[in-house]
Amino acid sequence: xxxxxxxxxxxxxxxxxxxxxxxxxxxxxxxxxxxxxxxxxxxxxxxxxxxxxxxxxxxxxxxxxxxxxxxxxxxxxxxxxxxxxxxxxxxxxxxxxxxxxxxxxxxxxxxxxxxxxxxxxxxxxxxxxxxxxxxxxxxxxxxxxxxxxxxxxxxxxxxxxxxxxxxxxxxxxxxxxxxxxxxxxxxxxxxxxxxxxxxxxxxxxxxxxxxxxxxxxxxxxxxxxxxxxxxxxxxxxxxxxxxxxxxxxxxxxxxxxxxxxxxxxxxxxxxxxxxxxxxxxxxxxxxxxxxxxxxxxxxxxxxxxxxxxxxxxxxxxxxxxxxxxxxxxxxxxxxxxxxxxxxxxxxxxxxxxxxxxxxxxxxxxxxxxxxxxxxxxxxxxxxxxxxxxxxxxxxxxxxxxxxxxxxxxxxxxxxxxxxxxxxxxxxxxxxxxxxxxxx
Numbered sequence: 001x002x003x004x005x006x007x008x009x010x011x012x013x014x015x016x017x018x019x020x021x022x023x024x025x026x027x028x029x030x031x032x033x034x035x036x037x038x039x040x041x042x043x044x045x046x047x048x049x050x051x052x053x054x055x056x057x058x059x060x061x062x063x064x065x066x067x068x069x070x071x072x073x074x075x076x077x078x079x080x081x082x083x084x085x086x087x088x089x090x091x092x093x094x095x096x097x098x099x100x101x102x103x104x105x106x107x108x109x110x111x112x113x114x115x116x117x118x119x120x121x122x123x124x125x126x127x128x129x130x131x132x133x134x135x136x137x138x139x140x141x142x143x144x145x146x147x148x149x150x151x152x153x154x155x156x157x158x159x160x161x162x163x164x165x166x167x168x169x170x171x172x173x174x175x176x177x178x179x180x181x182x183x184x185x186x187x188x189x190x191x192x193x194x195x196x197x198x199x200x201x202x203x204x205x206x207x208x209x210x211x212x213x214x215x216x217x218x219x220x221x222x223x224x225x226x227x228x229x230x231x232x233x234x235x236x237x238x239x240x241x242x243x244x245x246x247x248x249x250x251x252x253x254x255x256x257x258x259x260x261x262x263x264x265x266x267x268x269x270x271x272x273x274x275x276x277x278x279x280x281x282x283x284x285x286x287x288x289x290x291x292x293x294x295x296x297x298x299x300x301x302x303x304x305x306x307x308x309x310x311x312x313x314x315x316x317x318x319x320x321x322x323x324x325x326x327x328x329x330x331x332x333x334x335x336x337x338x339x340x341x342x343x344x345x346x347x348x349x350x351x352x353x354x355x356x357x358x359x360x361x362x363x364x365x366x367x368x369x370x371x372x373x374x375x376x377x378x379x380x381x382x383x384x385x386x387x388x389x390x391x392x393x394x395x396x397x398x399x400x401x402x403x404x405x406x407x408x409x410x411x412x413x414x415x416x417x418x419x420x421x422x423x424x425x426x427x428x429x430x431x432x433x434x435x436x437x438x439x
Contacts, residue, residue, distance in 0.1 A: 002083035002114065003071050007063035008033065009089035009120045016087070024066045024202075026124070036066055037201040043223050044196075045126040050226035052091040053276050055122040060088050060101070061212075061219035062200065068109060068212040069205030082111045089120030093276040104268050108259055109211035126223065134191055136163040138283075139225040140235040141217055142195065143167075144176040145313040146339055147286065150298045151237025152180075154285070156188045157299035163228075164195045165221045167213075174199070176312050183307055196224065214260035218269070218282075225280045233281040236261055239291040241418040242338065243284065244411050247394040248373075248380035263287065263407070264396065290414060291342035292421040301346075309353060313339040331356040332364060334373040341425035349429060362433050377422060378434070384419040391415065 006016040008025040016023045023033030026040075040058075043050075063086055073080050094101075098115040105113040138155065142148045142164035155162055164181055168174040174197055181195030198220050218234070225232040238261040247257045259265050261284060270282050286294050298304045314329035314336050329336050331354025343349045351357030358364045358374055365371045383390050395415075397407045426434055 002085045002112075004085040004087070005063075005067050005070065006087040007059065007066070007089065009059065009122055010124060012089060012120055014118075014120070020087075022070055024063065024070075026062070034066070034070070034202070034204050036062060037199070037203070038062075039199045041125050042128045042196060042198065043124075043126040043220070044128045044130045044227045046130075046227050049229075050126065050223050052122055053093055053278060054223055054226045055124050055126070056089075056091040056094050057273075057276075057278075058124065058219040058223050059122060060090060060094070061216045063088050064105060064113075064212045065200070065210075065216040066202050066205065068111075068210060069202050069207050072207045073209060080110060083114075084111055085114040085116065087116045087118065089122065090117045091122060091276075092119055095119060097272060097275060100268075100272060104265065104272065105212070105215075107262075107268075108215065108265055126227075128196075130227075132191065132194060134161055135228055136194070136232065137161045138233045138235050139163045139165055139221055139228075140237065141165055141221050142177060142181065143217075144173060144180060144311060145335075146308060146311045146342070147237045147239055147242075147291065147294055147313075149180055149307060149311045150294050150304060151235065151285065152184055152193070153298055153300045153304055154237075155235070156184065156192060161191075162193050163224055164193060165224045166195065166197045167217050167220055168197060168199055169201045173312075173317060176310065176317075179310050180307060183310070187303060211258060211260075214265075215269075222273075222278070222280060226278070230279045231281075233283050236266075236282065236284045237286055237294075238284055239289055239294045239342075240287045240414040241290050242335070243287055244395065244414065246380070246391055246415055248334075248376040250394065252376065252394075259396075262396070288410065288414060290418040290421055291338055292345035293417065295342050295348075296345055305348070308343070308348065329354050332358050332370045332374060334377065337373060337377055338422075340429075341422045344425040344429060345421055349425070359429060359431055359434070362431070365433065378426070381419055381422050381426065384415070385423070388412075388416075 003021045006020045006023045008023060010026050025031045025033050025035060027035040027037050067084055067086050071082050071084060073082060076082050095117050098117045102113045102115050137160040140151055140162050142152060152162060152164060166177040168177060177197055184193050221234045225234045243261040243263060245257045266282060312329050315333040316330050336354060340349045351359055365374060380391060395411060397404060397411055
């Protein structure tokens with residue numbers, strides 16, 4: 001049975017139909033339902049820009065993210081797949097695209113989405129004043145992670161001017177993003193880089209898997225880029241390994257491995273944008289690189305060496321808040337492990353930089369939660385060494401049949417180099433009990 005939710009546009013007079021599991025609004029005082037707290041008014045706006053089409057996509061992404069957070073996966077028969085019907089207000093050009101957008105959401109989150117789109121006038125109150133005389137050459141998503149830090153360094157070293165757009169829903173993450181952006185501004189100057197931290201919170205929501213967060217991030221970035229015209233690119237600095245995100249084990253198939261920047265997802269999303277007339281280029285400069293290659297090729301390695309310790313690539317950065325510790329990485333999630341393997345290629349891996357150093361705690365491997373990703377990574381590395389076809393069979397390339405062979409070959413090259421980095425980290429840093437496990 002589907003759960004049906006309704007997103008109300010700001011100042012919309014239409015009444016939601018009866019029987020909704022939730023009515024969500026953008027924090028309008030006095031409105032019934034669940035508020036999304038935000039500071040979207042900070043987004044820059046120019047006369048006629050970003051426009052109704054972009055506003056509709058941003059509002060849709062907000063609704064999808066809220067629905068994704070509101071409905072717990074644990075309440076479903078398989079503890080994962082939900083049947084979600086979402087009522088969304090959109091501009092007229094989006095109305096025919098509901099089936100295609102639903103299919104894209106199915107791929108991204110692993111749920112069964114039905115979108116009911118209705119035409120509405122959309123005024124999201126975007127009124128941020130651009131405080132500079134210069135215009136950005138590009139808008140970059142800036143998460144506070146290692147890849148986004150390298151991305152900013154590379155583009156700034158190339159002479160580009162950047163608007164860095166961040167999303168946060170709790171203060172620790174905002175602090176990390178602000179610290180890194182401030183360091184970049186000090187080094188390159190405020191006439192080269194501007195940081196825009198955007199808060200969107202839905203505190204009533206229990207679900208933490210958040211497979212749709214990348215859609216919201218992309219929508220925020222698109223709104224920023226569109227304000228400066230159709231030629232302004234939106235840059236997503238994400239290494240090719242994590243974009244492909246090969247399922248490490250057979251129980252991580254489908255969206256159990258996140259698809260936030262998967263090439264198929266970005267390709268299909270770009271197609272939808274073009275269908276409604278949005279032509280801002282969507283660029284991932286690292287789509288063919290491993291994480292280790294991203295950091296090794298950084299154009300300002302000296303500054304990266306000073307700043308990388310301030311970045312956080314953790315899948316669960318809020319854990320430190322729950323445990324009463326300062327903001328930081330857990331040390332045992334998949335992104336933390338991949339980060340350590342990448343930094344090891346530069347000799348920069350330090351176990352003390354994490355909440356837990358997995359190499360210093362032999363009991364981690366057997367722990368039900370803390371050892372889950374380490375066990376999966378060890379098994380996947382062994383599988384790649386002995387039977388790489390087993391790992392390839394789990395990989396979703398997601399291209400047209402005529403392009404499949406080329407896509408698979410490119411993916412295989414990234415995976416081979418990535419597994420080489422992982423194996424090198426295990427070999428050089430892993431204690432004896434890790435060597436036994438992988439033998």
